[in-house]
Amino acid sequence: MMPLPSFDDVLAAAARIAPHAHVTPVLRSRALDALAGCELHFKAEPLQRAGAFKFRGACNAVWALTEAQARHGVVTHSSGNHGAALALASRTRGIACHVVVPEGAVASKLAAIAGYGAVLHRCASTIAERERACAQLQRDTGATLVHPYADARVIAGQGTAALELLNETGPLDALVAPVGGGGLVSGCAIAAARLAPGCRVHAAEPAGADDTARSLAAGERRVDFVPDTICDGLRGSLGEPNFRLLQAHGVEVTVVDDEATVAAMRLLWQRLKLLVEPSSAIALAAVLARRDRFAGQRVGVVLSGGNVDLDALPWSPA
Amino acid sequence: MMPLPSFDDVLAAAARIAPHAHVTPVLRSRALDALAGCELHFKAEPLQRAGAFKFRGACNAVWALTEAQARHGVVTHSSGNHGAALALASRTRGIACHVVVPEGAVASKLAAIAGYGAVLHRCASTIAERERACAQLQRDTGATLVHPYADARVIAGQGTAALELLNETGPLDALVAPVGGGGLVSGCAIAAARLAPGCRVHAAEPAGADDTARSLAAGERRVDFVPDTICDGLRGSLGEPNFRLLQAHGVEVTVVDDEATVAAMRLLWQRLKLLVEPSSAIALAAVLARRDRFAGQRVGVVLSGGNVDLDALPWSPA
Numbered sequence: 001m002m003p004l005p006s007f008d009d010v011l012a013a014a015a016r017i018a019p020h021a022h023v024t025p026v027l028r029s030r031a032l033d034a035l036a037g038c039e040l041h042f043k044a045e046p047l048q049r050a051g052a053f054k055f056r057g058a059c060n061a062v063w064a065l066t067e068a069q070a071r072h073g074v075v076t077h078s079s080g081n082h083g084a085a086l087a088l089a090s091r092t093r094g095i096a097c098h099v100v101v102p103e104g105a106v107a108s109k110l111a112a113i114a115g116y117g118a119v120l121h122r123c124a125s126t127i128a129e130r131e132r133a134c135a136q137l138q139r140d141t142g143a144t145l146v147h148p149y150a151d152a153r154v155i156a157g158q159g160t161a162a163l164e165l166l167n168e169t170g171p172l173d174a175l176v177a178p179v180g181g182g183g184l185v186s187g188c189a190i191a192a193a194r195l196a197p198g199c200r201v202h203a204a205e206p207a208g209a210d211d212t213a214r215s216l217a218a219g220e221r222r223v224d225f226v227p228d229t230i231c232d233g234l235r236g237s238l239g240e241p242n243f244r245l246l247q248a249h250g251v252e253v254t255v256v257d258d259e260a261t262v263a264a265m266r267l268l269w270q271r272l273k274l275l276v277e278p279s280s281a282i283a284l285a286a287v288l289a290r291r292d293r294f295a296g297q298r299v300g301v302v303l304s305g306g307n308v309d310l311d312a313l314p315w316s317p318a
Numbered sequence: 319m320m321p322l323p324s325f326d327d328v329l330a331a332a333a334r335i336a337p338h339a340h341v342t343p344v345l346r347s348r349a350l351d352a353l354a355g356c357e358l359h360f361k362a363e364p365l366q367r368a369g370a371f372k373f374r375g376a377c378n379a380v381w382a383l384t385e386a387q388a389r390h391g392v393v394t395h396s397s398g399n400h401g402a403a404l405a406l407a408s409r410t411r412g413i414a415c416h417v418v419v420p421e422g423a424v425a426s427k428l429a430a431i432a433g434y435g436a437v438l439h440r441c442a443s444t445i446a447e448r449e450r451a452c453a454q455l456q457r458d459t460g461a462t463l464v465h466p467y468a469d470a471r472v473i474a475g476q477g478t479a480a481l482e483l484l485n486e487t488g489p490l491d492a493l494v495a496p497v498g499g500g501g502l503v504s505g506c507a508i509a510a511a512r513l514a515p516g517c518r519v520h521a522a523e524p525a526g527a528d529d530t531a532r533s534l535a536a537g538e539r540r541v542d543f544v545p546d547t548i549c550d551g552l553r554g555s556l557g558e559p560n561f562r563l564l565q566a567h568g569v570e571v572t573v574v575d576d577e578a579t580v581a582a583m584r585l586l587w588q589r590l591k592l593l594v595e596p597s598s599a600i601a602l603a604a605v606l607a608r609r610d611r612f613a614g615q616r617v618g619v620v621l622s623g624g625n626v627d628l629d630a631l632p633w634s635p636a
Contacts, residue, residue: 025343027365031433046591047345108588115349266628270426273364273593273624306591310584313631 007194009156013060029271038294043165046306054085060157061146062089072142077130080109082148087118100133108309149181150239159187171196173297179203180234182242189249204286206231213253230258233279254286280304325512327474331378347589356612361483364624372403378475379464380407390460395448398427400466405436418451426627467499468557477505489514491615494601497521498552500560507567521571522604524549531571548576551597572604593624
C-alpha cells in the first residue's frame with residue numbers, strides 16, 4: 001500500500017508550491033451566515049491558478065519530480081480540473097504533459113487543458129479505459145503518472161488549502177469540502193488534525209456518486225457505481241489512500257442531491273459574486289442540509305473550483 | 319453650482335467608511351493580460367458590500383449627516399445598485415431610507431433594496447418623474463436627498479475605490495472605469511490626479527447611452543437621450559458636477575457597443591471567476607477595443623459591481 005502523507009508533507013508542499021500558486025482569499029457573507037445559522041469562512045479556490053484547488057496538488061507533484069523524472073514529463077487522466085492544473089504546473093517547470101480525457105468531459109475544461117499546452121488523448125469514459133490509456137502512455141513516453149487523487153504528493157498539495165484557511169481564520173469547529181476521489185478532503189483532514197484538533201471534517205458528496213458514504217459505512221471501499229450527478233468534478237471513485245485517511249480522521253459524509261447543489265450554486269453566485277462550479281457549491285449545500293449540526297459554529301467551507309461551462313447553466317431562464 | 323469635492327474629501331471619505339466598507343482585492347489574470355496586450359489590475363468591487371462600489375459613496379453620505387439630519391433618514395432614486403447601497407448604509411447607522419425605483423428595474427436589484435430594509439416607492443421611468451417623487455418624499459418626511467452621482471459626498475466616496483487601487487498597485491499608466499452619471503469616474507479622477515499624476519483616466523460608456531462622450535465633445539452637457547443598453551447601471555445621464563470634474567481632469571471617453579460588453583463579461587466570468595455585471599464588464603471591453611492606446615501599459619480597471627439577474631443572462635445556451 002502507498003505510504004500516507006503526513007502533516008510535514010503538507011508543510012513541504014506549501015513551501016514547494018509557494019512560488020507558483022496563489023494564496024487565495026477567505027470570503028465572508030453576512031447574508032449566507034444568516035441563512036445557514038452559523039459563521040461561514042469560504043476558501044475561494046476558484047481564484048486559484050487554473051481556477052481550482054487542483055493546481056496545488058499538481059504543482060506539488062510536478063516540482064517534487066527529480067530532474068531525471070522531469071525530463072520525461074507527466075501523464076494523467078482527468079475529467080477536467082486536474083488535467084488543466086497538471087498542464088499548467090508542467091508549464092511552470094517547462095516539462096511535457098499528457099492528459100487522457102474521457103468522452104463527455106465539459107468542453108470549457110478541455111479547452112483549458114489544451115490552452116495550457118498539454119497533449120490531449122481521448123478515450124472512453126470508463127475508469128478501466130482511462131487507466132489502460134495512461135499505462136500505455138507511460139510505457140511509450142517514460143512519463144510519470146500523477147494520479148488525480150490517489151497520490152501522496154497530490155494529497156499533501158491539496159492539504160495546503162486547509163493549511164492556509166486555518167492559518168487565516170484560526171481554529172474552526174468544522175471544515176467542509178467536497179469529495180470525489182478524496183484528494184482534497186483527505187489532505188485537508190491531515191492539516192486540520194494538526195492545526196485545529198477539535199475541528200470536525202465533513203465531506204459533501206453527490207447522491208449520484210455516493211461511494212464515499214457507502215465505503216465509510218461498510219468499512220471498505222465500495223467503488224462499483226455509475227455516476228449520475230451534475231457535479232462533474234466528483235464523478236471519480238474514492239481512492240485507496242484517500243479512504244484510509246478519511247477513516248483515520250473520522251471524516252463524516254453528507255450526501256446531497258443535485259437540486260440542493262444547484263440552489264447553493266445560485267446563492268454563492270449571488271452572494272459571494274464568485275463563479276463556483278457545482279462540484280464546489282455542494283459544500284454549502286451540505287451545510288444548509290444539516291443546519292442543526294453546524295448551528296452557531298465557525299465553519300470553514302472549501303469552494304474548490306470555478307470552471308463552469310457558461311453555455312450549459314443548470315437552471316432555466318425565468 | 320455645487321462645490322466640487324477635493325482629494326482631501328476623498329481621504330475623509332476613506333476614514334469615514336473604513337468601519338463599514340470592505341477594502342476589496344485587486345485581481346490579476348495572465349490570460350487577460352495576454353489578450354489585452356497590457357498589464358491589467360482589476361479592482362473587484364463586486365466583492366464590496368451590497369455587491370458594488372456604490373456602497374462607498376452611499377456610506378460616506380450617510381455617515382456625513384448631522385445627528386439632526388440623520389433622524390429624518392435619507393431618500394434617493396435608483397435603478398438598483400445605489401438604492402441597495404444607500405439602504406445598507408442607512409442600516410449601518412440605523413436610519414430610515416426611502417428609494418424611488420423606476421418601472422423596468424432589474425428584479426434582483428429591487429429585492430436587494432427591500433432586503434436591506436428600505437421602503438420602495440415605484441414611479442414611471444422618466445427622470446422627471448423620479449425627481450418629482452423624490453422631492454415629494456423629501457417634503458413628506460424631511461429626509462435628506464442622497465443623489466446617486468451628482469453629490470459631492472457620493473463622488474468623494476466613490477473616489478476611495480481608486481485610492482485603494484493605487485495604494486495597492488502604485489502608479490498606473492491608465493485607469494478605466496464605467497460612466498453612467500459619472501460618480502465613480504469623477505471620484506477616481508480626483509484620486510488619480512493626486513496619487514498618480516501621469517495616469518490617464520478613461521471612461522467606458524455604452525453606445526446606447528453615450529451622453530458623456532457627446533457632452534465632453536460639445537463642451538456642455540448633452541443629456542437629451544433615451545438610453546438603450548444592456549448596462550442597466552449606466553442608463554443615467556451625466557451629472558453636472560461630474561461633467562465639470564471630467565472636463566477638469568481631461569478624462570477620455572471610449573464608447574462601447576453592448577455586444578463587446580457581453581463578450582467582455584463572459585471573459586471576466588471565465589477568467590477572473592468573478593460575477594461582474596454588464597455595467598462593469600464595459601471597462602474591460604473599452605480596453606480591448608483600444609489595444610493600441612494601452613499597449614504594454616499598467617492599467618487599472620474598476621470592475622464596479624456584480625449584481626446580475628441570473629435568470630436573464632445576455633447570451634443563449636449553446
